[in-house]
Amino acid sequence: MVSCGRLKDKFYYDSPKLIRFQSIGCVCVKWLIYVVIAICVCYTLIAHKRYQEKEEVTSSVRTSVKGVAHAVSRIWDTAEYAIPVQSKDSFFVITNIIQTDDQLQGNCPEAPFAKAICSTDESCEKGSADIHGNGVQTGRCVWYNATLKTCEITAWCPVQMEEHPPEPAVLRGSEDFTVLIKNNVHFPKFNYTVQNISPNFNSSCTFNKITSPLCPIFRLGDILQEAKENFSEVAVKGGIIAIEIKWDCDLDSWSYYCIPEYGFHRLDGKTRSQYPGFSFRFARYYKLPNGTEQRTLFKVYGIRFDILVFGTGGKFDSVELFTFIGSTITYFGLAFTAIEICFNLYSCSRCCKIAFCDNIIRKKYETVLEPKKVMLVSYVDEPHVILIKEPLKTSLQYAEGSIFENHPVKFSDPCSFFTNESNENCDAGESQLSWLMQSTRSPECPRWCCCGQCNLMLKSHEQLCCRRTDGPCITTTYWFKKLVLSRGTLNKALLYEDPFLELTGDNTNSQLRHAAYKQYIHWRFGSFELEDRTVIPSCCRGVIRSTYPTADGNYTGFKIE
Structure with a gap:
């Protein structure tokens, strides 16, 4: 079966993914580079006759x-x-x-150069020949002219x-x-x-x-x-x-x-x-x-x-022509490279930030991470899912992270889950979500808790609240109860996945509890591939466990691995 699947994949075409955005500046830069490259290519093709096959003379x-x-x-x-x-x-x-x-050929004075000038016969070595001389020395010192003596040589005489x-x-x-x-x-x-x-x-x-x-x-x-x-x-x-x-x-x-x-x-x-x-x-x-x-x-x-x-x-050769055209087509990619360099320089710059450029960079680049090395958290008073890398140096509530853009949407429309619900219920739920943005705080909860409903946690990776700032807990809202805690909603979700699932017996609470976890994740994080790395806040986890408890009171919790 696996081999058949791999064989079938060979008949699919993979196309690169592109993003499209409206920007007059980027379009002008792209077409300016296109025109310059086209002019250079045409000039080289015509002036240097790159369509010809060449041969040395x-x-x-x-x-x-x-x-x-x-x-x-x-x-x-x-x-x-x-x-x-x-x-x-x-x-x-x-x-x-x-x-x-x-x-x-005979004997005559050597031309006057440094080694040939002499004063006595002892200065001349019989049989020696200097590389700068004209012949072989006889061993005698003779007059070259009225004032100068040189060694006598056997040579073509007179010398030059x-x-x-x-x-x-x-x-x-x-x-x-x-x-x-x-x-x-x-x-x-x-x-x-x-x-x-x-x-x-x-x-x-x-x-x-x-x-x-x-x-x-x-x-x-x-x-x-x-x-x-x-x-x-x-x-x-x-x-x-x-x-x-x-x-x-x-x-x-x-x-x-x-x-x-x-x-x-x-x-x-x-x-x-x-x-x-x-x-x-x-x-x-x-x-x-x-x-x-x-x-x-x-x-x-x-x-x-x-x-x-x-x-x-x-001389004209079609192979040379198509080879040149094929090699120069890649130059048009310089337009994209130039624009990408500008975006990279912008992302490295800290002097100014433009929301439009930030959005393009987030949409364009998708970071592939090691699943066991990250955790994803969601706060009710912040619009983004936050990615936090391990290891933690402090409580998860205070850990610094980055915006995680790999999910399609953070919040699903809760009214779409219930076709028989009245518009009044939907309006009430939306009012409660807006009410969550108000700020209150109870002094009896752990220091890292902002909603007043979290339990004390010893492990730093479990110390997470549903909020980043003080305010009401998400567990007190209509939609949490309807989407996460409602047995009817959880039964529908379980039966949607397995229509023949038995929802009676000792294991029912465990099934409902895990379904509640998944409902919360889909509601607050959206559906994406790193569900097992999402961390449910302590307050939400406590309410779910108290609603659907285990018989022995033991729970596995989030595995940091």
Whole structure:
């Protein structure tokens, strides 16, 4: 049976419970947040094309440098100043040079640096080679010039004399050189290939960010100018410049766009104090008629251009569209979250209290409690059921509690129980309930009693009166007698639950007494799930027990557990 019940529950739909209240402020906040979120979602969807499937670009680059310069009594063409580099998608252009001609292998003085300067042969170690030197020491100290001695070395002689590059740069005319960049990109997922050179390409154009932004021919001086650099200054010691090619392609037929965007900036730190610029050495070798090998050593400075290609291609995809819409729908919950945060901040605030907000908070939140850890009490002169948590530190009458809002209604309409009662009786009962709000007190009852009808109780959880302030006891009213004590009412209640119940015999008083307890609870507390945690006041419990007593005079009472 249990398994069948669980199986049946699987075919029921559970919907969250909401409360509805009228508030212009909350509605305005909600719709304001809705509009802001809708605008942001639409902007992101359209501007960032979130309906498209994206793929990173795959690229290949080729370069061709053109230009001729005259320097150092010779003509420099592409084969001499444009040197291939090992890194991918880069090219190097010589801008400055230190040239050492006619070097032969032999013995000669080392260039003057700290470890090579000497005064005697003892300062030079035969066979040693310094990492900053040009050869292997012979162990002799020789004159480098008229005033300075250095260690003699076996090396390509003479060694390079100049330490600093010439200013201005030897090949400063390379500013007018041009480079043609050929860039092909491919998007494998979409099987689409495009290049930066259009079919109607004009080979006489030169790139200009305003007039010719798509021309693939770049003047080197213009590249450095776009990178916010001065070509004459960079040409002295060299540098590294990035040429960025950005492809953001929209491959949809209705909004096709796929053209490159060029950008330039410097990569090396021009403010570095050590190893500034970009330089390296290379040599050209010759054979003399006598078979001796000779070379010309070049230390070249120049600009390395790194071509960086990046970007994405996108094409409409229904899955991406619905995924984006589905993920953004949850953002509309921010409206409820914002309003809930306001209510939470209000509930934490003690500076001001608004009855409307208090009512919403009580209606919205339902606290689930451990039944054995709470007690519920009701006072005739207060409109709410009070929840008191254990353990008690004082008499239950004086214990501090909170309003318990989990019950549907505190008081039922007593006239609805009796269809044959006259309107006069109902009016009389209502008059007596109003009379209960008057204040009187008898000095002979326990200190915690306010109605004058309570008995002395030793246990603190049984020390409870029907009232919070002094006044008549609820047991003296017409409705208490009619709803709680009347045998006819209790018989009807018992037979309503069990039509075949025998109301004769020794157990009758016990049945009637428990029915009276339940009648009082339903009358004063309403019908809800924590009936066994409600505490009946001492005065009411005493009258019920005296009306329907046990044979031995023993009663169980409220179990605090």
